[in-house]
Amino acid sequence: CVRASSPRFSMSWTATTRSGAPHKLDGDVASFAALLGRLAARDGGLSDEEAAAAELFDWTAPLHVARSPGRLDVMGGIADYSGSRVLQMPIGEACLVAAQRQPASAGVRAASFGSAAGGRTSVVHVALSELAGPAGPVPLAELRARLTSDGRAAWAAYVIGCLGVLYHDGAVSPADGGLAILVASDVPEAAGVSSSAAVEVASMSALLAALGKPPLSPDEKVALLCQKVENEVVGAPCGIMDQLACALGREGRLLSLLCRPATVLGTVPIPPHLRVWGIDSAARRHPAGGAGGRLLSSLLSSRGASRARCATRSAAPTTAPSAPPPSWAAPCCRPPSARGGCSPT
Secondary structure (H helix, E strand, O other), X not given: OEEEOOOOOOXXXXXXXXXXXXXXXXXXXXXXXHHHHHHHHOOOOOOHHHHHHHOOOOOOOOEEEEXXXXXXXXXXXXXXXXXXXXXXXXEEEEEEEEEEEEOOOOEEEEEEOOOHHHOOXXXXXXEHHHOEEOOEEOOHHHHHHHHHOOHHHOOHHHHHHHHHHHHHHOXXXXXXXXXXXXXXXXXXXOOOOOHHHHHHHHHHHHHHHHOOOOOOXXXXXXXHHHHHHHXXXXXXXXXXXXXXXXXXXXXXXXXXXXXXXXXXXXXXXXOOXXXXXXXXXXXXXXXXXXXXXXXXXXXXXXXXXXXXXXXXXHHOOOOOOOOOOOHHHOOOOOOOOOOOOOOOO
């Protein structure tokens, strides 16, 4: 939490872990804090993006900052869609999001550093009435249409979409007031290291803190809600692996996951004499469509067909003891249960 306590914008910080334990302010978080200090003081030499960001906040009120790293797939990869175990490692590059509750505001303003260089709109404004009405939160399909209608501003679906999903979950409400949000990330985009999941996890965590809400419990819940943002607001058919890795990864350890359902198996220490490197192939990934979406559709269709075929076998009348599932059913079925059905793994 940062508060600008005087006209000279003397800033004081309190840094904590997700559990609330004190933490040293260092690394990219300290650099981001210094940048916010420059914005607050409106030092000369601010870029156009920085000047626009400086106008977002009330520098006499608290700010909350959350950080989420990208992740490197060490083992398992695309097989997470089929229920395979995966091992994921957080990387040094991360997304940082500053958020501030603004009770007098009737909207959400979000800015993203680097947007202009990518041909995107730097600042996006959405009225609270576009997120929720008298009958409750707007359907996420409607929110998706609103946030993705202009391709130059579609990045806001990853950020403001988090607020829409939190409204649906009941964790926050429009009565909590408006918000200002600033996003800065050095996680490489479209490189397979979860740049979008890092934005979602950092955004959702910062929004909860700014609105005075405790971290979601259990720890996996923030990842599940961030997956909902990507699936239903952004429109990307992703699994849960990226969000779990970005939310729960620990430095120096591999996160062991089963992704169907979302199950954290624990962490595996990386031996101190080993280093893991990710090499950018320059082949861009686009999770919202293309080959990734077609692959996911094929995997789920095959899994559904195998499950149905296994259920048909189990339902067949027989007087002999049930035979084990055939080899083609092994990835998706356990042996027939006492009720004669097959259970998905």
